[in-house]
Amino acid sequence: MPESAPSSDTPQPESTQQQSKKEEKAASFGAVFLTTFTTVFLAELGDKTQLAALLLSAESGRPVLVFIGASLALISSSLVGVVLGRWLSRVLPPGQLERLAGILMIALGLWLGRQAAVSMFPLA
Amino acid sequence: MQLPLLASTFLTVFLAELGDKTQLAIVTISGTSSRSGAVFAGSASALVLASLLGAGAGGSLSAVIPTDALQLAASVGFLVIGGRLLLKAGQDDETEEIAQDAE
Numbered sequence: 001m002p003e004s005a006p007s008s009d010t011p012q013p014e015s016t017q018q019q020s021k022k023e024e025k026a027a028s029f030g031a032v033f034l035t036t037f038t039t040v041f042l043a044e045l046g047d048k049t050q051l052a053a054l055l056l057s058a059e060s061g062r063p064v065l066v067f068i069g070a071s072l073a074l075i076s077s078s079l080v081g082v083v084l085g086r087w088l089s090r091v092l093p094p095g096q097l098e099r100l101a102g103i104l105m106i107a108l109g110l111w112l113g114r115q116a117a118v119s120m121f122p123l124a
Numbered sequence: 125m126q127l128p129l130l131a132s133t134f135l136t137v138f139l140a141e142l143g144d145k146t147q148l149a150i151v152t153i154s155g156t157s158s159r160s161g162a163v164f165a166g167s168a169s170a171l172v173l174a175s176l177l178g179a180g181a182g183g184s185l186s187a188v189i190p191t192d193a194l195q196l197a198a199s200v201g202f203l204v205i206g207g208r209l210l211l212k213a214g215q216d217d218e219t220e221e222i223a224q225d226a227e
Contacts, residue, residue, distance in 0.1 A: 040150065108199075113195075
């Protein structure tokens with residue numbers, strides 16, 4: 001490949017490459033968004049956060065204000081989680097982090113599943 | 125505006141949420157994905173929608189939505205994500221070893 005080759009051809013493949021990269025990025029943004037949304041939403045329903053929100057809204061009779069406060073708190077806490085995750089991904093090697101995260105997720109899944117199962121089919 | 129009520133809601137929910145399973149899941153997804161923005165947008169909107177349901181439906185939420193079944197579905201999702209991460213961890217270790225062998 002001559003180094004000083006005129007680049008009349010190169011911009012086109014580059015731009016298509018960039019485009020496909022962009023599409024890939026957009027798709028993965030949507031996929032990551034959807035995965036996170038579904039997981040967090042399902043896990044959060046019926047959780048203690050909602051219990052707190054319910055109690056506060058029942059006592060105060062001002063559900064809008066309670067909703068704003070709860071939303072701000074939840075957005076802050078998810079920001080803390082995201083920042084913590086980014087920090088961990090910089091500190092730990094990816095393989096090790098994935099293994100730790102996988103074990104954590106499976107443990108959470110088992111615990112959550114047990115809780116739900118016990119609540120659905122109470123034994124004694 | 126009743127600032128004390130707003131502040132007390134914020135503090136209660138924020139403290140209840142710290143170290144919660146949801147936040148652990150967010151840490152996990154964010155740490156193992158390159159798209160922190162998508163993780164933040166997804167988790168924040170999910171949490172806001174869940175609390176909207178909580179504040180709006182009041183005590184009747186568990187009567188309207190089968191929360192236990194949803195939690196069971198969530199636990200399956202956690203298991204799937206965890207399993208995929210463990211598989212990926214194994215693959216990453218292999219590629220690391222190959223790279224080390226090449227050196």
